[in-house]
Amino acid sequence: MFNIFKTNNLVGLDIGSSSVKVVQLKRTGEQLSLINLALEEIPLEVQEEADADVKNDLVADIVKKMFKEHNIHTKDVVTSLPGDDAIVRYVKLPFMSDEELKNVISYEAEQYIPLAIDQVVLDFDRLGEIEEDGQKKLEILLVAAKEEIVDRHLDLLKRAGLNPMVIDVDSFALSNAFERNYGHLEGETISLVHMGAKLTTINILEEGVSHLTRDIQVAGNNFTREIQREFGVSLAEADELKRLQGKVLTETEDIMQIEVPTKEDQSARVGESLNSLLNKLIAEIRRSFSYYESSIRKKTVTRIVLSGGSAQLKNMDKYLAEKLNVPVELNDPFKVLQISEKLFDLDFIHANAHRFNVSVGLALRGGADNP
Ligand SMILES: Nc1ncnc2c1ncn2[C@@H]1O[C@H](COP(=O)(O)OP(=O)(O)OP(=O)(O)O)[C@@H](O)[C@H]1O
Numbered sequence: 001m002f003n004i005f006k007t008n009n010l011v012g013l014d015i016g017s018s019s020v021k022v023v024q025l026k027r028t029g030e031q032l033s034l035i036n037l038a039l040e041e042i043p044l045e046v047q048e049e050a051d052a053d054v055k056n057d058l059v060a061d062i063v064k065k066m067f068k069e070h071n072i073h074t075k076d077v078v079t080s081l082p083g084d085d086a087i088v089r090y091v092k093l094p095f096m097s098d099e100e101l102k103n104v105i106s107y108e109a110e111q112y113i114p115l116a117i118d119q120v121v122l123d124f125d126r127l128g129e130i131e132e133d134g135q136k137k138l139e140i141l142l143v144a145a146k147e148e149i150v151d152r153h154l155d156l157l158k159r160a161g162l163n164p165m166v167i168d169v170d171s172f173a174l175s176n177a178f179e180r181n182y183g184h185l186e187g188e189t190i191s192l193v194h195m196g197a198k199l200t201t202i203n204i205l206e207e208g209v210s211h212l213t214r215d216i217q218v219a220g221n222n223f224t225r226e227i228q229r230e231f232g233v234s235l236a237e238a239d240e241l242k243r244l245q246g247k248v249l250t251e252t253e254d255i256m257q258i259e260v261p262t263k264e265d266q267s268a269r270v271g272e273s274l275n276s277l278l279n280k281l282i283a284e285i286r287r288s289f290s291y292y293e294s295s296i297r298k299k300t301v302t303r304i305v306l307s308g309g310s311a312q313l314k315n316m317d318k319y320l321a322e323k324l325n326v327p328v329e330l331n332d333p334f335k336v337l338q339i340s341e342k343l344f345d346l347d348f349i350h351a352n353a354h355r356f357n358v359s360v361g362l363a364l365r366g367g368a369d370n371p
C-alpha cells in the first residue's frame, strides 16, 4: 500500500532539563539504521533561567543550532513532554462504545485530573477490557497537560523551525525503546527506571502494557548539588567529578582506607556523599513497587531495566539490584540499530547510549518502527 504522507525517517527530539537529544532513524526493509545523532548539554545559566519564556527561546535556539550543525533537514519531529509536565492516569470506566467514550471522557477525566479541565489538553487510549465485580469494564489511559505548557512547547518547536508530528510523554517513549530491544517478555513484570537530571521516571509494564507511571524528584541534579556541598566546588566541577570519578558504593565494594588520599578515595568519598539521596530514591522505588503489588496488579517486579544519564553513574545497576533484590540491566537503545562506523563516533555513542532512550523511543513512534 502506498502511504505518501508517511516519511520513514522521522526525527525523535528529546528536550530534557539538562540536555537536548536528537535521533534520526531510517528503515530499510526490516533493518533500522541510525542516520543522525546529536546531544547538546543545556548551559547551566540557561537551565537556571527564571523567566519561562526567555528560557524557552534560549532552548529553541540550541535545538535550531543542533539541526543546522548536524545537517538534519527533516522538519517533522516527534517530541515529548517530561513526566512532570504531563499527568498520566490509569482508570477503569463502565464498558461503553468508542463513540460514547469520546463524549464522556472529559467529564470522567475531571475526577482524576487535578487541573481545571477547560485549561487542559486531554488525550486517552483504550488499554483493554476487564471483568470486575461481575461487570465488564474498560481500562483507559488518560493523559493531560496544561494548555499553557503544551503551547509553550509548540512555541519552542516553531521557533526552532520544526513541525511536531506527535507530542508524546517521556515514559511512553521509554516503553517503545524498551520493547524494541526486549519484545514483550511474556509472564514478566518489568520496571523501567529512567534517571535523568531532574527526575527519575518509573514505569511498570506487563506484556508491553504500562500500568503505572510515576516520577520521583531525585536524580542527577540532586547528586551534583550534594557533591558540590561535600567538596566545596562549583556545580560544573561537581558534575565533572561525578561523571569522571563518581561511583555508588555497594555492599560488595571495599571501602578504602583514607590514610593516603588516592583517586580511589576521592571516588569513595563521592559515593558516600550520595548515600542519603540514594536511600531516599530506593525508598521511593520500593513504595511504587509495593503499591503496584498490593493495589494495581498483585504482581511482583521481575526485572528492572535502567536508562538515563544518571544510570551511567558507576555501579548504579549493581546497587539497585542489591537493594531491591531484582535483576537490573541497562538498556542500550542502539543495540538493535545499524550504525556506520564511518559516520559515527562509536566511543561517544557507547559512553552516552543510555541518555538516548527517550529520543530513540520517539523516533520509533514516529513511524520508523512501522513499515
Ligand atoms: N557518566 C555519568 N555518570 C554519572 N552521571 C552522569 C553521567 N553522564 C551523565 N550524567 C548525569 O545525567 C544527567 C543527564 O542525563 P539526561 O541527559 O538523561 O538528563 P535530561 O534528559 O536532561 O534530564 P530530565 O529528563 O530529568 O529532564 C545529568 O545529571 C548528568 O550529570
Ligand SMILES: [Mg+2]
Residues within 6 Å of the ligand: 014, 015, 016, 017, 196, 197, 358
Ligand atoms: Mg530526560
